[in-house]
Amino acid sequence: MAPSLPVRKRNQKRKGSLGLVSDTSAASAASAAAAMASAAAKKDPPCCSNENNTTSADCCDGAASSGDGQGAVPAPETKQAALIDTTSKACAYGDLDRLRELLKEKDHSVLGTPDAEGYFPLQWAALNNQAECAKFLLSDKQCRKHVNIDARDATTGQTALHWAAVRGCVQILELLHDFGASFAVKDNKGYTCAHVASQYGQTEFLYYMKMKCKTDVCEVLDNDLRSTLHWACYQGHGDTAKLLLYLGSDLRHADREKCTPLHWAAIKGNGHITHMLVQAASLLLCEDGRGSAERVFRLSPNRAPNFQDVREEYISQRDGTGMNSVELAKQKGHLFVAGQLERELKKCQSWRRKNAIAKAILDLEFLPVLVAVIVALLVGYTRSIVFVDTNGDNAPATAASVFWCFVVLVPSVVGLGFLYRCWQMDPGFLLTGQTKASKHNGTFSEMTEIIPKGDKKEGVSPNGEDRDSTEDELLFPESANSTCEITVDMDFDLDSPALWAGNWNQICPTCRIVKPLRAKHDSVTNRCVEHFDHHCPWVGNAIGKENRWHFLVFLLLEMWALLVSISVSIYKLTKLKHGSQNAGYIVGFLVMDCSLGISVLTLLMAQINSIVKNMTTNEMANAHRYNYIAMDSYGRVFNPFDKGCNENCLEVMYPSKGVTPVVLEEEVQQKIREWIMDKKDIMRPPQAFRRA
Structure with missing residues (x-):
């Protein structure tokens, strides 16, 4: 039932494919048996067989009374009974009435004996999610005497739990758990039902095992010491790999061939899996003093968790043949995956990341440049604009010049304070x-x-x-x-x-x-940010729930200072005498001031627009990616978090007022569905949305 990774000797090249047994082949025995039964029914009608306790005369009379002179036509119930002639078939098709009829005709001991293919009736019910038949087999007193819930078939050594995991039959999982099925049973290759679920990408099945059955799905190993994460990464099941990492799977665990999940993902060319594993390796807890690699946080009131980036070691880790994940991807012809891993490796090996001083400077991004530009403009404004007479020479300070100097200087300095605060503070990092x-x-x-x-x-x-x-x-x-x-x-x-x-x-x-709704992982800070707006390289930090208000105030103050300084500069330029040497400085200042003003005004308008609508910049740019934001074909958006202009602004000013849920309530989801249906009924957009 379950696939197996290729076994490789030390000096042999690893095979790149494996024979994955499809779940359709699991029911091939039932299909073949049904076809044989159908052929037999055509040759020998059930009414003429000895098992029906009828004579041939009775059969002929029945055929004569129901036929049209060309032969007897069996009833549909008779055909069904001919096709489903064993308890295994009855369980596979979910025919509970036929199952009871067969148990009356035969002894209940057939439930404890395998069929011609070596499988038990409970396994067939588990594979096809036939919960009623499975419940009957486990709850009926006579059936329970002969049904072994942990019985292993003779072919693969798997139980009903293994078969339920193939198709992710959650109902069967709950039923088997309630009747005491063992999750520790392994098949001939050492696979538990968690391994099989990972091989087939049954994410929901694994989550139910963890939460409702309280069963470990991360640390179980097969005969080759491969975990469930190995299988999910090899088969390319991204959601399953996400869940296993979230539940605590060790991404650095190596199997008997010294292969990590990254090696197997690189072999199959699963680029989305390799990217996920490499990013997960960038945020691991440091080892404790005893050298243990367990992800355990040593609690202390005055100590924060220390994380380490092990991407370089993880990508460079070699398997039993001495090849790393990059070399394995190249060997199998997955050049895109190999290039992806090489770029990550070069980034980790760069001197800019090795040198502490260079790393500290680069972590500031464009923040020093922005501060230098603002300070330079302030110095130029005070020396070449405000305290200058009509001849372009320095003039003594007057009440008017001092006033216009402080009108620009004070907002700029206060804005720099808000910029520092925005850079330094936590934007809303979620607890890892x-x-x-x-x-x-x-x-x-x-x-x-x-x-x-x-x-x-x-x-x-x-x-x-x-x-x-x-x-x-x-x-x-x-x-x-x-x-x-x-x-x-x-x-x-x-x-x-x-x-x-x-x-x-x-x-x-x-x-x-x-992640709660509206949160997003920031790739630069490498943390999830609540109410993620965007990552601003000029601030050197992510803009999120906690520092978005500071960012808005910084833009407002700097925009005020830029507008006043531009106005004063234009006034001074008009009053300046012809041929003054200071005219060039004023023109240059105006060009710099206007360039910066256009950028600040664009950011300010975008922020005000998103705050009034209670949306983030990320949501406005990627609304089509989020299922909690409804959008029609004309670009009109329905935002369930919009509470009106006043409430939206207060939520940004006081972040504690806005609590984002993990999922929307059913009433809100119904409103979104109704809005979508209403927009589908409108054939043309309103006048405001039409092109001129």
Whole structure:
């Protein structure tokens, strides 16, 4: 049932393909048997067989009474009974009535014996998600005596759980779990049902195993020491790989051939998987003092988690034959993947990343250039514009000149303060999943530093999910003091409504969190930002929920200073006498001032427009990518977060007022559907949307 990676000797080249057994071939035995039964029914009608307890005379009478003189025509029920003549077929087709008839005709012991292909009836019901038949086999007292829920077939050694994982039959999974099926059973190749689900990309099946069945899906290994992440990366299942990374799979684990998931993804040329793994390797927790590579956060009130970038080591890691992932991709002819990995490797090996001083300067991006331009314009304004007479010479300070000097100087200096604040502050980074373990011990004060209580943020968890008071009481009992040791179950963070809804694109495999709506991973800062607007290289930081207001105030102040300085410069230029040497300085200042003013005005208008609509720059540019923003064919947008101009502005000024959910409520989703249907009924756009 499950595929197998090619086994390679040390001095042999790795094969690039493997024979993946399709789930259609799993039902080939039933199809062949059904065809044989149909052919047999045509030759020997069931009514003439000895099993029906009827005589040939009775059959002839029935044929004569129902026929048209050209021969007997069997009833549809008779044809169905002829085709489904075994309990395995009845379970495969989900015919519960026929299954009961067969069990009455035969002994219940047939349920415990394999069919001609070596498979059990429960396996066929599990493969085709026939929940009613499976429940009957497991709940009926007589059937339960003969049905072994963990029975392994003679061909592959797999159980009903393995067969359910092939097609992701969640109903069968819950049913088998309720009746005590073992998730630790392995087949002949060491595959558990988690391996099979990863091989076939059944992401929902794995999530149900983790959350409802409380079964480990990350650390299980097959006979070749390959994890579920190995299989998901080899088969190219991006959503499954995302989920496994989010649940805590070790992306650096090597199998018996010393191959990591990156090696197998490079062999198959899965570029989206290699990119995901490399980005995930850029944000790993540092090893602790004992050299352990476990992703465990050592809690301390005064200590933040230290992350490390292991992309260079990860890409350069060699397998048992001495080849790294770049060389393997080239060997298999996947030049795009090889080039992608080479560029990442060169970027990591660049001297700019090795030199601490150069890295610190480059992390500032264009911020020093912007500050230098603003300071240069201020100096030029005070020396060559304000305190200059009509001849172009320096003039003594007057009340008017001092006034116009401070009208520009004060907003510019205050704006630089807001720029510094915007660069320095946290734009709204979300807590990464690497700082969490499934269970962790710590003092009450230490745990509250990591997991804010609901009342600190209006009942909202670090990822934006609503938490009720009962959950806070379980996490932080009222009887606990600041020094007592408590154990906190961190699985509450995995229980996300976005994942129950199947929104796997909200998983960030780098930060290993479920992103709330409107959040996005910033590739420059390498963190997920809440209410991500854009990454501004002139600020040297991402613009998000916490610093968007500071960015807007900076633009407003600088725009005011630019407008005043341009006006004063034009006035001075008109009053300047002909032939003055200072005319060239004023013209040059005007050119620089106008160039910067156009850029600032464009950013300011874009920010005001998006804030009034309660949308981010990222959402306005990529509205078609987000399913929570409805857009029609004319570009008209329905934003469910729009609360009116005043509320939208207040939400930006006070970030704590705006709490973004992980999923939209059903009422809001219904409004979006109704809006889309209404727009489909309109054949032509309104007058405002028509071209002149």
